Amino acid sequence: MTHEELRELTGSYALGALTRDERRSVEAHLAECDACSAEVRALMPVADALGRIVPQQDPPAALKRRVLDSVYGAGQRLPSVYDRPVAAKRMGAWPAWLAAAAAAVAAVALGVYVQVLQDRIVRLEEGLRQAEARAASTGTALVAARETANEAQMRVAILSAPDVARVDLTGQTPAPRASARAYWSRSRGLMFTASDLPPLPAGKVYQLWVVTAEAPVSAGLLRPDPGGRASLTVETPQDLATPVAMAVTIEPAGGVPAPTGEKYLIGTPTH
Amino acid sequence: MWNRAVIDDQTFDREAVVRMSAGDPEGLSRLYDRHARAVYSLALRIVEDRAEAEDIVQDVFSQAWFQARRYDHERAPVAGWLLMMARSRAIDRLRSRRVRPDNAAAFDDHQFDAVVDPAPRQDLEAISAEQAGRVRNALEALPPEKRRAIELAYYEGLTHTEIAERLGEPLGTVKTRIRLGMLRLREALGQA
Numbered sequence: 228m229t230h231e232e233l234r235e236l237t238g239s240y241a242l243g244a245l246t247r248d249e250r251r252s253v254e255a256h257l258a259e260c261d262a263c264s265a266e267v268r269a270l271m272p273v274a275d276a277l278g279r280i281v282p283q284q285d286p287p288a289a290l291k292r293r294v295l296d297s298v299y300g301a302g303q304r305l306p307s308v309y310d311r312p313v314a315a316k317r318m319g320a321w322p323a324w325l326a327a328a329a330a331a332v333a334a335v336a337l338g339v340y341v342q343v344l345q346d347r348i349v350r351l352e353e354g355l356r357q358a359e360a361r362a363a364s365t366g367t368a369l370v371a372a373r374e375t376a377n378e379a380q381m382r383v384a385i386l387s388a389p390d391v392a393r394v395d396l397t398g399q400t401p402a403p404r405a406s407a408r409a410y411w412s413r414s415r416g417l418m419f420t421a422s423d424l425p426p427l428p429a430g431k432v433y434q435l436w437v438v439t440a441e442a443p444v445s446a447g448l449l450r451p452d453p454g455g456r457a458s459l460t461v462e463t464p465q466d467l468a469t470p471v472a473m474a475v476t477i478e479p480a481g482g483v484p485a486p487t488g489e490k491y492l493i494g495t496p497t498h
Numbered sequence: 499m500w501n502r503a504v505i506d507d508q509t510f511d512r513e514a515v516v517r518m519s520a521g522d523p524e525g526l527s528r529l530y531d532r533h534a535r536a537v538y539s540l541a542l543r544i545v546e547d548r549a550e551a552e553d554i555v556q557d558v559f560s561q562a563w564f565q566a567r568r569y570d571h572e573r574a575p576v577a578g579w580l581l582m583m584a585r586s587r588a589i590d591r592l593r594s595r596r597v598r599p600d601n602a603a604a605f606d607d608h609q610f611d612a613v614v615d616p617a618p619r620q621d622l623e624a625i626s627a628e629q630a631g632r633v634r635n636a637l638e639a640l641p642p643e644k645r646r647a648i649e650l651a652y653y654e655g656l657t658h659t660e661i662a663e664r665l666g667e668p669l670g671t672v673k674t675r676i677r678l679g680m681l682r683l684r685e686a687l688g689q690a
Contacts (some may be wrong), residue, residue: 235673238680239658243585244651246659266681272625273683276633277652278581279536279625281543286534286555294530294556295523298563341521387520387567 228252234263241270242277344383351376378460381416385460388412394473396494401425401477405455407492409473411437413465417446420458421475421492424451434478435459436486439468448482449475470496507532508624511576518566526563533577534559537584544588544653554587575624589655629687636686644679647672 233256239245240253257264355376385391391412398405407421419435427433433449444467449457475492511532517525534555541554561583562569569579637645643665650656650664658676662669 235670235677236658238648238677239651239673241680242648242651242676243589243655244657244661244676246657249657269684270680272629273633273680273687274652275578275581276625276630276683276687277637277648278540278585279577279627279630280634280637281539281653283535283539284542286538286552290538290552290555291527291530291534293552294534294559295526297556298523298526298560342523345521345523383520389567 228256230256230260230263233260234266237263237266237270241267241274243274341383341386344379344386348376348379348383351379381460381462382418384415385410385412385418388415390414392470392496394470394494394496396421396473396475396492398423399490399493401489402491405492407475407494409494411463411470411496413463413467413469416460416462418458418460419446419449419473421449421451421456423455424449424457424475424491425455426451426453427477430480431477431488432480432482433457433475433491434482434486434488436474436476437463437467437470438472438474439470441468443474443486445482445484446473472496508571508575512571515562515566515569515571515576518563519569525566526559529562529576529580530559533580536577537580540581540584541588544585544655545591550591551588554584554591557587558583578624585652585655592655625687632686632688633683636683640679640682643667644675644682647675648679648683651676 233253236245236249236253240250245253253263253267257267391410394409394411396407396409402423402425404423405421405425406423407419409417409419411417417437421433424433427450433451435446435449436443437446438444446463447459447461449459451457472493472495474486474490474494476486476490477488478486479488511529514525514528514532518529519525537558538551538555541558542548542551545551545554558580562580569576573579574582637648640648646665647658647661650661651658656664658672659669661667661676662672665672
């Protein structure tokens with residue numbers, strides 16, 4: 228199409244009244260024609276206005292509840308983070324639409340999880356205020372409550388970071404049933420949750436490693452609860468090289484500067 | 499020229515979206531209170547069915563909730579973003595009504611390409627209620643054939659080819675009418 232022909236379409240483009248092929252032709256032209264591009268920019272607010280000048284009517288009052296429930300409905304099942312992650316190698320064999328559907332479900336679950344954390348923060352803050360009011364003698368409990376609240380805050384920040392990356396870790400030979408998931412954001416930190424870790428022998432501890440191209444960096448020590456769960460939320464140094472993998476090893480109590488023990492969990496980032 | 503009220507409203511909206519992106523339902527609640535009426539009204543104008551318009555409101559706000567993190571306020575004010583989603587959803591529904599089950603099988607990819615794609619990827623500036631009001635008056639003052647063409651495009655999601663068929667007019671005439679009509683409305687809108 229010529230410039231004159233494409234110029235005739237600026238109004239229809241702003242109105243969204245073009246077929247997909249026409250729209251693509253117009254967009255290709257806009258990229259190189261300042262005059263048409265300026266005309267489209269000028270016409271966009273007109274389309275916006277057309278959306279606002281229709282007769283205004285109030286939606287039914289009950290609709291708000293329905294909308295709010297649909298996104299963070301009461302009684303929804305809890306966090307995807309605690310779920311056994313799907314082994315990464317299986318994803319490749321899935322039909323694309325199924326993988327897309329799974330990703331959508333994960334996104335919804337993540338939204339719900341953020342909500343769960345948010346609720347928890349509210350409850351923790353409330354508990355904290357009560358504790359503060361009661362007594363200064365419960366100093367230790369107070370510090371613990373503050374730490375838990377801070378951790379929940381940090382988890383929300385990590386999950387909502389624009390640069391968040393996910394790492395699914397799978398159990399290795401010593402712990403085939405174990406699994407874990409980590410969310411990492413350079414700007415906001417690392418959050419890690421493992422399940423089905425075998426109980427630790429005396430004098431041992433699990434250690435989480437962020438493996439960069441340079442070297443494994445310790446992210447902290449993990450002691451699973453009796454149910455085999457362990458979690459950790461830490462700030463990560465801003466200058467940390469991008470992780471290429473994460474791993475959990477078993478080490479002498481107190482931890483070590485570089486991994487020496489057997490690997491229990493390993494995973495690489497997915498995007 | 500932006501007046502103070504426009505800026506304040508936008509700041510309020512942006513804060514609501516930031517809250518939503520952090521998973522705070524209060525953000526969604528605020529956004530709903532401010533924009534549900536406009537979203538519902540536009541959806542109702544397009545689909546002309548209350549139950550469907552309510553479904554669209556739910557779809558739009560849940561999409562806003564899950565896409566809050568990706569929302570870019572430099573590309574469109576929040577109200578424009580919500581209305582754009584509302585129109586797309588509403589027109590999708592109109593379109594699926596037009597595709598009756600008995601000819602759905604014939605609705606292949608090639609034909610799908612000939613269907614209107616109601617989502618221009620352009621930045622959108624903020625407009626005030628007063629500017630929108632001027633556009634309403636100017637639309638009413640347009641010659642009927644220009645006004646009809648613009649309404650069929652925006653509120654019924656027809657392509658200009660379909661509009662030409664509907665009105666029994668040559669395609670070239672329809673294209674020109676839409677463009678000149680839109681330019682006239684732009685004049686009425688005035689400087690943003």
